[in-house]
Amino acid sequence: MQKIARTLAAAALFAGSAASVQAADGRDYISIVGSSTVYPFSTAVAEQFGKTTKFKTPKIESTGTGGGFKLFCAGAGVDTPDIANASRAIKKSEIETCAKNGVTQIVEIKVGYDGIVLANSKKAEQMQLSRKDIFLALAKEVPSPEGGDQLVANPYKTWKDVNPTLPAEKIEVLGPPPTSGTRDAFVEMVMDHGCEEFAAIKALKSTDEKKFKAVCQTVREDGAYIEAGENDNLIVQKLEANPKSLGIFGFSFLDQNADKIQGSAIDGKAPDFEAIAEGKYPVSRPLFIYVKKDHVGKIPGIAEFLAEFTSDRAWGEQGYLAEKGLIPMPKDEQKAVAADAKALKALSGKE
Amino acid sequence: MSEARPMSTMARVNVGLAARYRKERRFKFFGLAAIVASLMFLALLLASITAKGYTAFRQTEILLDIHLDPAVLDVNNLATANYAALVRDSVQTLFPRVENRQDKRIVAKLASTGAAYQVQDMVMNKPELIGSVKSVWVLADDEVDMFIKGHIPRNVPESERRISDQQAAWIDQLTAAGRLQLAFNTTFFQAGDSREPELAGIRGAAMGSFFTLVVTLVLSFPIGVAAAVYLEEFAPKNRWTDLIEVNINNLAAIPSIVFGLLGLAVFLNFMNLPRSASLVGGLVLTLMTLPTIIIASRASLKSVPPSIREAALGVGASQVQTIVHHVLPLAMPGMMTGAIIGMARALGETAPLLMIGMVAFIVDVPHGFSDPATVLPVQIYLWADSPERAFVERTSAAIMVLLLLLLAMNAAAVFLRNKFERRW
The missing domain is CATH 3.40.190.10 (Periplasmic binding protein-like II)
Structure with missing residues (x-):
């Protein structure tokens, strides 16, 4: 009995230490949090992205828009989410919280309407x-x-x-x-x-x-x-x-x-x-995703994920997101947003 | 008047007897009625879940003759070939009379997007097939599936259903040609989550639940038993141990979300463990199940008669020997029952996991304790909130699987108790 207990305790400790080592050397998948309204759309993109590229499928949590920004703005390190889904534009107070915690470069991407x-x-x-x-x-x-x-x-x-x-x-x-x-x-x-x-x-x-x-x-x-x-x-x-x-x-x-x-x-x-x-x-209402610019390059696949999200086969009029119920933006607007996403144009901080 | 002449005892008993019998019958009836009512609700719940969910165990498939065209499949680069095009072409050849581009697109959508991965797997496992024409059953789109199963009604106006008259005609044509079948839904048991209902499965969530419960069991059982043994056998009876006992009983009744908040603060923010990992889920659920296990273990230690301890001490065993050799083995069945019941509760828990990020869309099946994972009840919650109609039956099917697991665990607890428990 004692022996069993000792072995079990040792195993538990081992599992614990192995996990903390893993946590220290970063993630190899994209972490997304936020709105439950955007969830069905970003999950569809994530799945497509995971299946058609060499990258891992992103992990998406449905926390609600406000809860998502809270996590997103909690810090700039790689242990915080890379992307926040939002069913409204980011608030000034949230940008300030972000900036206070070192997240200064946020890219806003409007993905469509609901x-x-x-x-x-x-x-x-x-x-x-x-x-x-x-x-x-x-x-x-x-x-x-x-x-x-x-x-x-x-x-x-x-x-x-x-x-x-x-x-x-x-x-x-x-x-x-x-x-x-x-x-x-x-x-x-x-x-x-x-x-x-x-x-x-x-x-x-x-x-x-x-x-x-x-x-x-x-x-x-x-x-x-x-x-x-x-x-x-x-x-x-x-x-x-x-x-x-x-x-x-x-x-x-x-x-x-x-x-x-x-x-x-x-x-x-x-x-x-x-x-x-x-x-x-x-x-x-417009739906958005917000990206931490600093994480592009640190976490593999963010730029490619954004490219998939803003591609015509995803958010286009005949794309798979339209099939899930996302209302696409007019063509010109899509072009402009896609270009901004590609250039990773960060929010100026006024709004 | 009765007051004038005192009644004999028998006479007094006889007067009240009928009323007493009635009272007893009423009492029994209420007890029986309570059990019948609860059984009825249980039956109703199970029946409605089964009625909604059983169809999910079968999935519509389409028989396609796929030409594994060497022009498309480059042997040196099989991973990136355009398998979707092969599937699309082979669906379209089934309907040679459809020529309009728009209609062709719709025809191609009869097969699931997952069909391409099926073909890819087939070709990568057996590259020698390239060049041949192969007949394979591939997954149908979820809407075709819903239509075949009757969840999309035919008798409503065309604008109100997701399958148009034209699509319905094509589906009928396929059925008539024997190219549609309902087969056992293996995907449901082999795949992780997906946004396409026909590709979604519970494997990922089940593995997540498994890893989480392993951590919970490995931590909470030894700690719980050790705490119980100390409190019951060694600790002095004083105000401090009373305080600890009150606190343990209190912890058992705390809403589970509180443990989630604690887990977020301690394991994620302070100890920097990875978010969404089953390790952290297991740690949080350990906190939640510990009180249950301690209370059950103490109760089963208490039920070991003092004569056993006294006999052991009497022949010269030390206190540790008494406990390890005699008391613990006798108390073990009760402790294990408590542990299994605690585990069953942990298996059904969602609220504390929300805080530590396990309510998430995770496609890849987890392979270890630190992989991002979700658990069965969370999967049910996420599917229940999805707009696609095909998720309704999958939600119920996942509930059925969860109920079966819970039933198995509780049955194991009863079995252990009956098999090993000793009565004095």
Whole structure:
């Protein structure tokens, strides 16, 4: 018994020391962290890259955009990630954190667009919404329906209350929790816009921006908006089970489940591939990857990985990323971004 | 009135008897109802997972006649030849009437992108095949697979499904020619993760789970047993040991994510161990399973009767000899049961691994303790979040595999207990 215990302990120590030796002399694969929205796209590129080149397949963690930048900016050494996926542009505060920790040269690459859709089951009618309707239906406080500039707790119970042309169904929207990047983008692109249709609130923007944000971006908590977690597949299943509710999620899930759910038209535009690509559908956001310039050359394959990501067979209109639901940028923009990526043009630091 | 004339004891018993029997029947009924209800939920869970997942164990394949063209395959440079083109051409020859360029592209997509790697493996293993025409079953695209399995319905308008009428007609044509079959899905058990559902497998995650559990077992079992033996047999009973005991019991109930945070701070940031490695995962899970093992080991040490110790000491054995020769062997079955239950819990854990970077897309199957790895439950979580419909059945299939492993571990615990446990 003692002998066994001794052998086991020795084996454990040995395994431990072997691993720390490995850690010291660096990685031979690319390490990527960040947004769960960009995850399906960068994983597709990583896999293709691993299979068609002599390099190892990159490792990609799905940590969320904010969590990704935290890891990315933690230091400049090779034990930190090389690339961060982001479903929004990097914030000034994050650039500062990066710079403080020695990461001064960051290359920003815009890879395409992602649409955010409001969808319901095919068993119900397609909704025709404006951003103002959505704001009135989902905000915690809205301008009083009796008129005047007074803000009151959201009194609307049905879509018909919000806008007489809409059906008399109870407002019930399933969406992501506040920690999600999809939620941030939705609030910014839909609620803020809907909010600005009211002159009194719009005036706030210049006088008291904090108040403006609080009014426009606070979602009601009385049960009309249901936080359904980060799993978009789950929301799709719930919509199918309950045709009266709507759900908020990324376009690729609508694309994959077009036999079960339909996207609501927002400001008269239904969310389809063409409308989003042409920028006519109002709720779409750019997706980015950020690269540590100093790591190019230290970690093998980064330049080649970027070349694969920005190649036509990946992000082109007929590329495999489009098949996964990424909305490509216009050709000219792609060319410019690809050239910048090749030259590893770092962020100037202003923004 | 009964108060006036006192009843005999028997009479009093008889009055209440019917009610007491009823009470007993009710009590039994509630117990039985609770068990039936929990069994029903279990059956429901298993049935829904199996119903969704069993189709994933079979995968659609297409029979292609591939011309291994010597013009494309240069014997000296087989690794970089254009195998995708060979596959594309051979799919397209099945449909000679399709001429339009756009349609040809769509036809070529009936076969999986993985087909090219299949052909590559075949040619590299047997270069003498070059020049011949070889009939091989290659993987079909995941959407063809979903269509064949009925997960993409035919009876909805064309715009609402991922397979167009034209593609459906081609697939029917292949089926009629006997060129489509459902075969056992070996890829699922041999491959690592992939973004193409038909190429995705659980091997990588299973190996990651294996390495992680080895580290956990190798560390937590000796440490846990040693701690239990010391606390139970040697430590004096005082306020300090009481404090330690309370703390161990407390640790057993701490949410596992806390151990992940601890692991991030200590193993990654302080000790600089590699991120996403199963070694670190094992260390974190060791922290998590230690209390479970210590508590189980102490309980089984306690259950060894004092007479054994006294007899050994009586014939002149030292305390160490008593423990090593007599007490430990008798307590071992209970300790192992505790360890296996702890391991089973560690196998199903995801939350602490998120913090140390094991929730990640990893294609290469790990070969050692410091390779980047993920584990089975994490793989399930990642697949459940993927938009492609073919991942739905793969998620359920992976859950089935995980449940089977858990069942095997728990069965082993029961077996060990029944086989070696001694009752006094």
